[in-house]
Amino acid sequence: MRMELVTIRELKSHVGKTVRIGCWLYNKRSSGKIQFLQLRDGTGFVQGVVVKSEVPEDVWEAASRLTQESSLYVTGTVREDARSQSGFELNVTAADIIQIAVDYPITPKEHGVDFLMDHRHLWLRSPRQRAVMVVRAQIIRAVQQFFDDNGFYLVDPPILTPSSCEGTTNLFHTKYFDEDAYLTQSGQLYMEAAAMALGKVYSFGPTFRAEKSKTRRHLIEFWMIEPEMAFVDHEQSLAVQEKFVSHVVQSVLTHCRRELETLGRDVSKLENVLAPFPRITYDDAIALLKERGHAIEWGEDFGAPHETEIAQQFDKPVFITHYPTAIKAFYMKPHPDRPEVVLCADLIAPEGYGEIIGGSERIDDPELMADRFREHELGDEAYKWYLDLRRYGTVPHSGFGLGLERTVAWICGLDHVRETIPFPRLLYRLYP
Structure with missing residues (x-):
């Protein structure tokens, strides 16, 4: 036998x-x-x-x-x-x-990145790439555990949408029979609808950005975790976010020590990732950057060098809060005492890994949302259902989105997001 x-x-x-x-x-x-x-x-x-x-x-x-x-x-x-x-x-x-395998192409010698990416289907077998995939799987497990244990329902938004969440310039266009459609860049708007039905919800799925970017932080196809919470304000949302990220990091430390060792990760920097996280307002961040020689003015968005400079002042992830209204999405709620800024925050990871979470309290006033639609020239027909959420039983609500691949890169200590997903889709790379 x-x-x-x-x-x-x-x-x-x-x-x-x-x-x-x-x-x-x-x-x-x-x-x-x-x-x-x-x-x-x-x-x-x-x-x-x-x-x-x-x-x-x-x-x-x-x-x-x-x-x-x-x-x-x-x-x-x-x-x-x-x-x-x-x-x-x-x-x-x-x-x-x-x-007996003959002429296996990836040998113990050094290979260039393009060669390894052409053989990604085989490169995944290496100890380092396996370790990354194991950590990724544990992060996914920890994400689901956190939300399941905290009363959230998993809801799946559509991948094909008739409109954009933040403008169509960076979306992949396709035909939906005789209509125009786009590959989703976010499930957020649909998750807001789900939150009005179920209270606390989250989605976990692929999103797409047609950005012609070649930076180490960008993928064309990536996975997003997007919770939405009814009756939750901006401050309460920040508390959820820091508990969530702390849980994910500590879960990886508990279950993936050997993989982190394989990757040469300095785990002491991860052990410190425990709530609460420090916070800095956009106003104070601008002042800090100017003090350190950056040429930036109030009203400009932060790039990678700015986020890295800010993050270096802290030993944990840091929230940058209250960005200018003009540079943020139409659905973000303005500060009640300062309408030129919104009740939002980006969570910046340490060690130069940049933004891993973007979130805000959402506009719940029907008239203000209608004004935003007109200002941003959004089609009433495509978004009529979204306005309905404010017309019928509107409540304060907040949400955020965490990018899985950037989070994997940070926790693993990787130089580029291309190693964080089994088969990365990059500018000029659709194979294998």
Whole structure:
């Protein structure tokens, strides 16, 4: 009877026992009469030790034939090994080859970024890229846990929309039979409608921006987490945001220490990410930037150098609040005592990773929202349903959006967002 497969992640429960795993050869080395096989199965990496004097000749020959990324079944005895990254080792007793891989293109030598991106489907197998994907999965798990535990309902907004949330200049246009349609850049407007039905809601899905940007922070297709909350004001929303981000970061620290080590991440900087977070107003941020030699005037938006400068003054993520009304979206509620600024905040990650959250209290006054529609020349027909939310039972409400890939980049300490998603869509890159 064939032995049941276990995973590398499960080896700690089988110390001293003989197990069988399905795996790929990541690398190998030999000292003549011993072969050391670096094996991976998706759940982790483990070293398999083949001793010539302890195995049949056909097992030794099979191990000798293995090439990088060859696939096989390995049978062996699990033993603890403190020197191993996994903490365990396999004394191999059998090796059944599935396929010998020939001329695997990604070798241990250095490769350029374009080459690696052309082979992204294979690059994902490397320890570093696997670690990023494991952290990403844990972040997603923590996001869902936070909202599920705090009374939010998951709602899925449409990807195809008849209009834009913030203007159509950066949207992908398509035809919806005989109508114009766009790939969504945000589910926010629809989530506001859902909040009026369910109270507290969040969406988690893909969004698209047709921006011709090549910065290390931008993707064409990315994933957004967008909560909306009825009867919640700006200050209450900030409290939710900082608790949310703290939960996500601490969850990764708890469950992904080994992956963070693989990435060389300084975890001490993440351990400090606990609510509450510091806050600075847009006014004070402008003054700070001028003091530090930046040529910027009140009313201008912040770019990456400005956000980095501000973030360097703090050891946690920092909220920049109360931006000028003129540079923010039409739906943001003006400050009751200063209509030239809105009740909003951007959350800036430390270490130069920039904005990871944008949020605000939303306009709930029907007349003011109608005025905003006229000012921004938004079509009444396309947005009639959105105005209905203010006409029928309007309430104070707030929401925010967190970009998953920027958050992954920050927590993992990556230089570029292209490594944060399995198959990135970048300017001039749609393959693979």
